[in-house]
Amino acid sequence: MRPRSEYAEPYRIKVVEPIQLTTREEREQIIAKAGYNVFNIPSDKVYIDFLTDSGTSAMSDYQWAGLMVGDEAYAGSKNFHHLKETVEEISGFEYVLPTHQGRAAENILTTILVKPGERVLGNMHFDTTEGHIRLKGGEPVNLVIKEGLETATRHPFKGNIDIGRLIDEIKTYGPERISYIDITVTCNSNGGQPVSMGNIREASRIAREHSIPVFLDAARFAENAYFIREREEGYENKSIAEIAREMFSYADGFTMSAKKDGLVNIGGIFATRDGELYKKAGEWGIIYEGFLTYGGLAGRDLEAMARGLKEVLDEDYLENRIGQVAYLGDCLLDGDIPIIEPTGGHGVYLDARRFLPLIPQSAFPAQALVVELYVEAGIRAVELGTAAFGHKDKKTGEMVYPALELVRLAIPRRVYTDRHMDMVVRALRNIAGRKDRIRGLKLVYEAPVLRHFTAVFEQL
Numbered sequence: 001m002r003p004r005s006e007y008a009e010p011y012r013i014k015v016v017e018p019i020q021l022t023t024r025e026e027r028e029q030i031i032a033k034a035g036y037n038v039f040n041i042p043s044d045k046v047y048i049d050f051l052t053d054s055g056t057s058a059m060s061d062y063q064w065a066g067l068m069v070g071d072e073a074y075a076g077s078k079n080f081h082h083l084k085e086t087v088e089e090i091s092g093f094e095y096v097l098p099t100h101q102g103r104a105a106e107n108i109l110t111t112i113l114v115k116p117g118e119r120v121l122g123n124m125h126f127d128t129t130e131g132h133i134r135l136k137g138g139e140p141v142n143l144v145i146k147e148g149l150e151t152a153t154r155h156p157f158k159g160n161i162d163i164g165r166l167i168d169e170i171k172t173y174g175p176e177r178i179s180y181i182d183i184t185v186t187c188n189s190n191g192g193q194p195v196s197m198g199n200i201r202e203a204s205r206i207a208r209e210h211s212i213p214v215f216l217d218a219a220r221f222a223e224n225a226y227f228i229r230e231r232e233e234g235y236e237n238k239s240i241a242e243i244a245r246e247m248f249s250y251a252d253g254f255t256m257s258a259k260k261d262g263l264v265n266i267g268g269i270f271a272t273r274d275g276e277l278y279k280k281a282g283e284w285g286i287i288y289e290g291f292l293t294y295g296g297l298a299g300r301d302l303e304a305m306a307r308g309l310k311e312v313l314d315e316d317y318l319e320n321r322i323g324q325v326a327y328l329g330d331c332l333l334d335g336d337i338p339i340i341e342p343t344g345g346h347g348v349y350l351d352a353r354r355f356l357p358l359i360p361q362s363a364f365p366a367q368a369l370v371v372e373l374y375v376e377a378g379i380r381a382v383e384l385g386t387a388a389f390g391h392k393d394k395k396t397g398e399m400v401y402p403a404l405e406l407v408r409l410a411i412p413r414r415v416y417t418d419r420h421m422d423m424v425v426r427a428l429r430n431i432a433g434r435k436d437r438i439r440g441l442k443l444v445y446e447a448p449v450l451r452h453f454t455a456v457f458e459q460l
């Protein structure tokens with residue numbers, strides 16, 4: 001990475017959206033009223049919103065201009081053709097089906113490929129993919145390398161599939177019981193960690209030997225390509241576009257939430273090189289999403305997506321984007337704030353167990369830190385710990401706690417400046433200074449599934 005001193009945003013700001021910092025007293029009332037759950041806070045009461053990097057990007061002037069040339073024809077919109085040509089140029093896949101967002105593309109893919117009792121192998125399936133695989137009676141299997149699950153181990157490609165375990169799975173269950181292999185780039189579930197080209201190539205070679213299809217979950221494909229250029233031998237002088245094209249060359253198709261590296265606020269894609277598969281996908285797409293050339297989106301959305309997919313390959317943009325994430329991570333490390341290392345592509349993950357060692361897991365340390373961040377400076381982060389993943393054992397009724405208590409600071413693309421990052425660092429340093437006085441939480445309401453979205457807490 002270039003030294004920090006040479007680095008500034010490769011854009012200037014033409015339109016601004018005012019945000020307002022509330023007072024600490026107001027925030028204390030707001031968070032109490034929200035049941036200590038930041039999903040219940042109105043977004044205009046949030047100063048810096050790190051809930052997700054999904055659908056929260058700032059579009060460029062060129063994308064906004066594209067909205068005005070939206071062709072809203074039900075069939076054959078010119079914007080669809082622009083999107084199709086763009087996807088083909090970037091990925092090499094000829095058959096393109098727009099969808100309203102990423103999970104819709106996953107729904108179509110799993111509907112056509114997964115039969116009850118089959119397994120879908122991957123590095124780490126994202127939650128929505130896992131949900132769709134299970135809904136079709138399949139079993140999602142995560143085969144990420146062991147370093148990928150260790151918070152303090154530095155490894156350049158913590159999103160890699162463990163090739164030995166991949167081979168074992170195929171041997172144990174037989175290729176006919178494996179629906180497909182899904183490689184998530186970057187790997188969201190362990191911190192936006194990249195997958196190396198060598199790993200994608202090898203997984204694909206093994207899959208092809210056994211006639212198992214390979215798909216990429218390409219939500220953050222450009223960020224993954226950037227890491228390959230920075231970290232993998234032989235790629236230092238290749239363009240991001242060339243690297244992306246090679247990544248896709250090892251797959252039969254991809255699903256994508258364009259709300260990330262598509263730089264749009266809504267949209268998704270299913271694409272493949274297989275005409276037969278596309279035909280089947282289209283049949284389901286029409287029922288679930290809409291006609292083949294709009295897939296649940298307006299023509300203008302398709303145009304913004306086509307333009308965003310090209311912009312995201314810009315090297316200066318990516319350097320700035322990944323550089324900003326790394327900057328936040330480095331500043332936090334300087335202040336002895338424990339985070340997952342190295343930082344990934346789309347955010348920084350705080351290790352709440354190391355940050356708040358006095359709060360036991362039964363008192364939700366990561367959620368307590370989320371609450372403190374909001375009260376301290378109006379920053380909204382998301383809990384990935386006991387609230388999200390803790391559950392009662394079905395037989396014994398005992399609580400089963402997750403291995404990690406994380407707080408994700410997901411950074412929207414092209415939205416916040418480094419001064420916002422500095423403020424986040426100051427807030428976390430202030431919290432660290434009074435961490436012995438931070439209270440844990442007690443759960444007073446939980447839904448039977450995905451409880452963290454609607455949970456209600458009280459402070460202990």
Ligand code: P71
Nearest residue numbers: 052053054101102103126128188217219257259
């Ligand atoms: C993120 C999201 C958005 C999200 C989704 C569900 C619950 C909470 C937050 C979405 C992804 C993703 C990957 C790798 C597919 C989807 C679904 N991520 N694959 O990280 O990261 O895409 O939201 O467009 O349906 O906050 P979709």
